[in-house]
Amino acid sequence: MTPKTMDGKASKRRPGLRDPRLKIVLAAVAGFLAWHSGVVGLGVYLAVLTGLAMVLRGGRVPLQTALRRGAVFAGFWAVAKLLLTVWEGASWQAASVDAGVLGLRLLVLMGIGFALADSASPREMALGVASMLRPVLGKRAWRPALSLALMIHFLPVAMALHERTAVAMAARRVERKRWVRFQLRVSSWLGGLSREASSQAMAVAARGLDREEAWRVPMPVHAVEWLSGFALLVLLYLAGRV
Numbered sequence: 001m002t003p004k005t006m007d008g009k010a011s012k013r014r015p016g017l018r019d020p021r022l023k024i025v026l027a028a029v030a031g032f033l034a035w036h037s038g039v040v041g042l043g044v045y046l047a048v049l050t051g052l053a054m055v056l057r058g059g060r061v062p063l064q065t066a067l068r069r070g071a072v073f074a075g076f077w078a079v080a081k082l083l084l085t086v087w088e089g090a091s092w093q094a095a096s097v098d099a100g101v102l103g104l105r106l107l108v109l110m111g112i113g114f115a116l117a118d119s120a121s122p123r124e125m126a127l128g129v130a131s132m133l134r135p136v137l138g139k140r141a142w143r144p145a146l147s148l149a150l151m152i153h154f155l156p157v158a159m160a161l162h163e164r165t166a167v168a169m170a171a172r173r174v175e176r177k178r179w180v181r182f183q184l185r186v187s188s189w190l191g192g193l194s195r196e197a198s199s200q201a202m203a204v205a206a207r208g209l210d211r212e213e214a215w216r217v218p219m220p221v222h223a224v225e226w227l228s229g230f231a232l233l234v235l236l237y238l239a240g241r242v
Helices: 020-035 039-055 063-087 092-119 122-172 178-206 223-240
Strands: none
Touching: 020 039, 020 092, 020 122, 020 223, 039 092, 039 223, 063 092, 063 122, 092 122, 122 178
């Protein structure tokens, strides 16, 4: 009998890691291992993420752009860590090493999160979360699942809105002080996010996703797929121990 997809349509199951629950477990374990890895292990993880960014072009979440933005974010906190550590009396050399490791860890964690968001649709990920939480939360499992779906949906939306805001301001040649331009960009971006949130709220209600029944979809466990995932976990562990 031909299995059905999460949307209820019949389709042939393609090989690979398709179960969103497995992807969530892999991302969580990879994040834990990355946070406890050394510099070499973090470099291996970052190289893998960079390779994924080159392969997964044109996905929901532009991984290359996300990694560049993540590098800016991680660099900011690395500099803050450096200054605070030096201010507490540590040497510049020791503080630089600690700050660099923190920056790498943050960048790898964000890369894992963006790769997870790009690996499946928000609804697929949310269905996986609902399935995993149902033994604990029961009928309330759909609420965190819906929250996750909206969060994953807004990742590429927020990035696209930011890009469009920057392009619009550049096209209009807004001649203001840098701080004023920054305020205008942020206010325009937040306004766009507010409108998008309003439209998403109406879409959720129209599709009936605010009811528990919408999140009860059969999700069978495929042994071969989970064994492959376990093998990948072993490889991730070995990569982090390098």
